[in-house]
Structures are given as structure tokens and as C-alpha cells.
Amino acid sequence: MTELKTIIPPDSRVKGLLGRGRGGDGPLRWTSFLLRLPVEEGVLLYNSLTLELLLVPGELASELEAPGTALREALHRRWFLVPPELDEHGLVREIRQTLRLMNPPAPWITKYTVLTTTACNARCAYCFEEGWSPRTMSLETADRLADYMLAHSAGHPFGIDWFGGEPLVNRRAMDRICTRLHNAGAGFKSVMTTNGYLLDPETIRADAALWQLWACQITLDGREEAYNRIKNYIYPGVNAYRRVRGNIHAMTEAGVKVTIRMNFDLSNLEEISLLTEELIEEFRGESRVLVTPIILYEKEGPGAKPRTPETRQALQEAQQKLLDRLEAGGLNRPARLPRTQNFHMCMADSGDKLTVFPDGEIGLCEQHNRSNLIGHLDSPELDGAAMQRACALRPEIPACGDCPLFPGCIRLDICPNQICHPQRRAAREEQKRNSIRYEWEQYKLKTGGSRHE
Numbered sequence: 348m349t350e351l352k353t354i355i356p357p358d359s360r361v362k363g364l365l366g367r368g369r370g371g372d373g374p375l376r377w378t379s380f381l382l383r384l385p386v387e388e389g390v391l392l393y394n395s396l397t398l399e400l401l402l403v404p405g406e407l408a409s410e411l412e413a414p415g416t417a418l419r420e421a422l423h424r425r426w427f428l429v430p431p432e433l434d435e436h437g438l439v440r441e442i443r444q445t446l447r448l449m450n451p452p453a454p455w456i457t458k459y460t461v462l463t464t465t466a467c468n469a470r471c472a473y474c475f476e477e478g479w480s481p482r483t484m485s486l487e488t489a490d491r492l493a494d495y496m497l498a499h500s501a502g503h504p505f506g507i508d509w510f511g512g513e514p515l516v517n518r519r520a521m522d523r524i525c526t527r528l529h530n531a532g533a534g535f536k537s538v539m540t541t542n543g544y545l546l547d548p549e550t551i552r553a554d555a556a557l558w559q560l561w562a563c564q565i566t567l568d569g570r571e572e573a574y575n576r577i578k579n580y581i582y583p584g585v586n587a588y589r590r591v592r593g594n595i596h597a598m599t600e601a602g603v604k605v606t607i608r609m610n611f612d613l614s615n616l617e618e619i620s621l622l623t624e625e626l627i628e629e630f631r632g633e634s635r636v637l638v639t640p641i642i643l644y645e646k647e648g649p650g651a652k653p654r655t656p657e658t659r660q661a662l663q664e665a666q667q668k669l670l671d672r673l674e675a676g677g678l679n680r681p682a683r684l685p686r687t688q689n690f691h692m693c694m695a696d697s698g699d700k701l702t703v704f705p706d707g708e709i710g711l712c713e714q715h716n717r718s719n720l721i722g723h724l725d726s727p728e729l730d731g732a733a734m735q736r737a738c739a740l741r742p743e744i745p746a747c748g749d750c751p752l753f754p755g756c757i758r759l760d761i762c763p764n765q766i767c768h769p770q771r772r773a774a775r776e777e778q779k780r781n782s783i784r785y786e787w788e789q790y791k792l793k794t795g796g797s798r799h800e
């Protein structure tokens with residue numbers, strides 16, 4: 348018998364809160380949170396609220412719009428079809444709120460972002476920290492931070508994200524913190540955002556073990572000549588590009604995953620396309636390397652010059668083209684679809700993650716620094732009111748009204764990187780469709796396409 352196929356079941360918590368589809372005796376419409384994707388075998392339907400992915404086989408596709416069929420009844424029970432008057436946005440807000448209440452933050456700190464220094468050994472013009480006066484963590488503060496971590500872990504493992512500046516400029520602080528944590532028997536793992544220059548291929552295995560490092564992110568802004576010019580390291584006469592590339596190999600050999608980030612806008616797009624080819628040639632088949640092209644942030648607020656729609660469109664198209672090329676070269680793949688619904692945006696509204704600055708100040712997010720401080724290593728209490736304020740959402744924009752991404756789109760008022768424009772939204776929808784296609788391909792590989800309703 349030809350039936351609906353469940354490719355990904357719904358998030359059970361959302362399903363539990365929603366119950367069975369409402370209404371049903373009268374007319375029905377498609378949910379606003381629907382993404383549809385025709386495939387050879389039929390039509391894939393994705394509900395971005397329940398997170399369920401279904402295949403309607405080709406033989407049934409003609410019944411999708413025919414009222415009163417068993418297919419439509421099944422889709423109504425699963426919230427793909429809803430009564431026309433249903434306030435779906437109100438429903439999402441209620442569900443988010445309930446999920447937050449049902450899943451309070453852990454009563455210990457699960458992750459620390461640690462700025463060992465705001466100094467850097469490179470001098471990139473686009474760096475968001477340009478203009479900061481460098482501050483570097485003292486060994487005494489490093490000791491206090493390790494003690495704070497031990498006191499606030501309640502015996503649970505936690506994560507550390509080494510950040511800067513360039514964190515390795517102050518690796519003494521990293522070593523000191525980790526040694527103290529090891530001596531106390533703490534369980535922790537770390538990741539690092541670094542330019543990779545100060546790593547040493549000879550000692551990297553031992554360093555990774557000391558820091559419990561399992562992943563790092565390294566930015567490459569171009570091939571050899573462009574990279575050396577843009578990074579403009581403080582060491583005269585070095586070929587930083589070759590050194591960093593060598594260190595990427597050393598990291599993967601030591602078992603560390605490396606994400607290579609390529610920042611671009613239209614001014615360096617050609618260089619980034621050439622770098623992409625070079626990276627594919629060098630790292631193809633290296634499962635520990637992922638390459639990701641990132642459009643340079645568009646600034647908002649007073650004094651910012653918004654990009655034109657044409658520029659935004661060109662950038663989004665360029666990003667997709669780079670992603671397609673990297674995917675074909677085995678260095679990227681579409682994101683998997685989430686299995687559980689989002690009710691936080693990031694560390695800033697998590698309630699159990701902190702950022703620690705070089706002088707011991709505690710904040711919510713590395714990007715906001717001074718304006719988001721909520722405490723200090725020396726004081727026992729965090730500013731609960733400031734933590735609550737960080738959860739405030741940006742007002743919805745008119746385009747949210749018919750946006751299928753709305754249930755998973757959380758934008759914090761305090762975040763400077765949340766601009767939404769039609770080109771970005773269209774690109775995000777396209778990326779979601781790519782993820783749907785990828786899930787379907789994975790499903791077929793795993794099951795031979797045989798799991799029926």
C-alpha cells in the first residue's frame with residue numbers, strides 16, 4: 348500500500364504540547380511553517396515547528412490539494428494542515444515559553460568562553476576588535492578563573508572556548524588554567540578560535556592533550572600572497588601562510604578537527620574562489636577539515652552603510668556557489684536538520700554559559716564585551732537582571748509574517764549580527780531545502796527507502 352513515509356519524526360516535546368491537529372471539520376490551509384521539496388519519488392514536506400519531515404509518494408501527490416481525503420486527514424493530525432484562523436505565531440511564542448520553562452538552564456556553568464588576551468599577532472583591517480587597547484590575562488587571574496570553574500562545575504564536565512585577540516599570544520594562561528584543572532581532576536574539553544600561527548607542529552599533540560582540545564577554527568583570507576598581506580603579522584619576513592597551512596595538517600594529525608573559515612565580500616571574492624580550489628586540492632578526503640565561507644558582517648546602526656539589495660543578492664549567490672563547490676570537493680556538507688526545537692539563540696541567552704575577559708570580568712557574549720558585563724571572578728553573584736535582559740527578543744519584522752523559518756528564528760535584541768533582509772532570508776530558505784534534500788538522501792542510503800507509516 349502506498350503511504351506517507353516518515354523521514355524524520357517530530358520533536359516529541361513539541362508534539363506533546365500541540366496534541367492532535369486543531370479544528371478539522373471546516374476548511375484547512377497549509378501551515379505557514381511548511382517547506383516543500385519535489386523529489387523523484389514524490390514530494391517532501393517539512394514542518395519547521397514540529398520538525399517532522401515526510402515523503403508524500405508520487406502516487407498520492409494528486410490528493411494533496413483534494414479536500415476530505417485520508418491523506419489530508421493524516422496531514423492535519425500532524426499539523427501540516429491547520430484551520431485558517433489559527434494564530435500560528437502566537438502558538439510558537441507559547442511553545443517557546445513553555446520549552447524554556449520545561450528546560451531551565453543547568454544549575455552549573457556548562458561552558459566558558461575565555462579571552463586570554465585581546466592582543467593579536469596579526470593586524471587584519473576588518474578585525475572587530477580594532478581600536479581596543481590590548482588586555483592580557485595575568486597568571487593570578489588564570490588561577491582565579493580555574494578555581495571559579497572548579498567551584499561552579501558541581502563536579503560536571505564543562506567546555507572551554509579559547510578566544511581573543513589571539514588566544515595563543517597568552518598560552519601561558521591556557522597552560523596554567525588547564526594544569527590546575529587537571530590537577531583537581533576536572534572533566535573538560537576545549538575548542539579554540541585561533542589564527543594558528545603560534546602552534547608548534549613538534550608539540551601539538553602534547554598541547555592538545557593538556558588543553559583537551561578537540562576542535563579549532565582558523566581563518567584563511569586568501570592564498571599565500573593575499574593572506575600574508577591581509578594578516579600583516581607583527582613578525583617581519585615570515586611566510587605565515589605556509590606556517591599556518593603546516594599547522595593545520597599537524598592539528599588534524601593530532602586528532603583535532605579544523606574548521607577553515609573564509610571571510611569574504613565582493614572585494615575578495617575572486618581570491619576566495621581560488622583559495623577554495625587550492626584547499627580542495629590540498630585537503631580533499633581529510634575528514635577532520637571543514638571549510639566554510641562566511642559573508643563579512645553587514646554593520647547596523649548609526650553610521651553604518653547598508654549594502655544594496657543587488658550586493659546582498661550577489662553575496663548570497665556567491666556563498667551558495669562556494670558551498671556547492673566545497674561540497675563537491677568533500678570539504679563541506681549541508682547542515683543536518685535539527686531534531687529538537689530551538690528555544691535559545693546562543694550562549695548569551697542560555698543562562699549557563701559565560702564569557703571571561705582578561706581582567707576577570709564576566710560577560711554574556713564575547714562580541715559585546717563591556718556593554719554586557721554581568722559580574723567578576725571576585726564576586727560571588729552574577730547580575731541576574733542583566734541575564735534576563737539578554738533574553739529579550741528583537742521585534743518581529745513584517746516579513747516574519749509568512750516566513751517558514753519563523754519557529755527556529757530567534758533574534759536577540761542585544762546581538763549585533765542579526766540583520767534580516769529578503770536576500771538573506773531567501774538564502775536561509777535555500778539552505779534549509781538543501782538540508783531537507785540531504786536528509787532524504789541519507790535516509791535512502793540507510794533504509795533503501797522502505798520505512799512506511
Ligand code: SF4
Nearest residue numbers: 746747750753756767
Ligand atoms: S527574521 Fe527573517 S528569517 Fe527570521 S523569521 Fe523573520 S523573516 Fe524569517
Ligand code: SF4
Nearest residue numbers: 693695712714762763
Ligand atoms: S554575537 Fe550574537 S549570536 Fe554571537 S554570541 Fe553574541 S548574542 Fe549570541
